[in-house]
Amino acid sequence: SQQGEEDPQALSIQEGENATMNCSYKTSINNLQWYRQNSGRGLVHLILIRSNEREKHSGRLRVTLDTSKKSSSLLITASRAADTASYFCATGSGGGADGLTFGKGTHLIIQP
Amino acid sequence: EAQVTQNPRYLITVTGKKLTVTCSQNMNHEYMSWYRQDPGLGLRQIYYSMNVEVTDKGDVPEGYKVSRKEKRNFPLILESPSPNQTSLYFCASSLSPQGFQPQHFGDGTRLSIL
Numbered sequence: 001s002q003q004g005e006e007d008p009q010a011l012s013i014q015e016g017e018n019a020t021m022n023c024s025y026k027t028s029i030n031n032l033q034w035y036r037q038n039s040g041r042g043l044v045h046l047i048l049i050r051s052n053e054r055e056k057h058s059g060r061l062r063v064t065l066d067t068s069k070k071s072s073s074l075l076i077t078a079s080r081a082a083d084t085a086s087y088f089c090a091t092g093s094g095g096g097a098d099g100l101t102f103g104k105g106t107h108l109i110i111q112p
Numbered sequence: 113e114a115q116v117t118q119n120p121r122y123l124i125t126v127t128g129k130k131l132t133v134t135c136s137q138n139m140n141h142e143y144m145s146w147y148r149q150d151p152g153l154g155l156r157q158i159y160y161s162m163n164v165e166v167t168d169k170g171d172v173p174e175g176y177k178v179s180r181k182e183k184r185n186f187p188l189i190l191e192s193p194s195p196n197q198t199s200l201y202f203c204a205s206s207l208s209p210q211g212f213q214p215q216h217f218g219d220g221t222r223l224s225i226l
Contacts, residue, residue, distance in 0.1 A: 033214060040220070042202055042217035042220050043215075044217070102147075102154050104153070
């Protein structure tokens with residue numbers, strides 16, 4: 001099954017700065033999803049972008065998808081301390097027998 | 113409030129003692145799944161269910177069982193737990209096939225098998 005790999009593994013920035021995380025995957029997809037996980041909690045869905053979309057926005061989040069390069073990026077603008085979390089990309093092929101395949105995540109730390 | 117509820121949240125037990133982790137969702141979702149999360153390995157799918165009485169193996173099903181007798185419940189059963197099953201477990205549900213839709217996750221169950 002395809003797998004998303006996030007880059008970097010860890011990122012530390014100052015509050016107010018923008019944070020960019022990248023995800024690469026190996027095979028064709030139906031969609032790519034980004035999730036956030038706060039320490040000790042479950043994953044929370046952030047954005048789903050379909051393979052025929054190039055960019056999607058949700059509040060301070062911007063996701064891009066480049067299917068020719070098999071990559072996606074998540075941009076968080078004007079970061080806040082509450083954005084400190086791990087961020088995962090997950091790829092879906094769309095079939096019922098295939099679930100989402102998650103990457104290992106980027107741990108984002110926002111310094112006050 | 114729409115949610116996925118797992119119980120227990122924490123459990124320490126011993127090798128070989130059967131245990132069940134319950135999962136319930138109140139969103140009338142057809143799809144439910146179980147994942148385990150381990151450091152350096154990310155989330156890996158254990159089992160999933162596409163509807164009542166329909167279950168199938170994920171990537172790491174060995175040592176686990178599941179059942180789906182009702183739409184809202186999807187318990188994870190460890191018949192004879194071993195230390196390598198010490199992990200953080202998540203139940204998730206979605207409206208339609210996982211590859212098409214966002215998944216809603218429970219808060220996790222941290223299992224320690226001694």
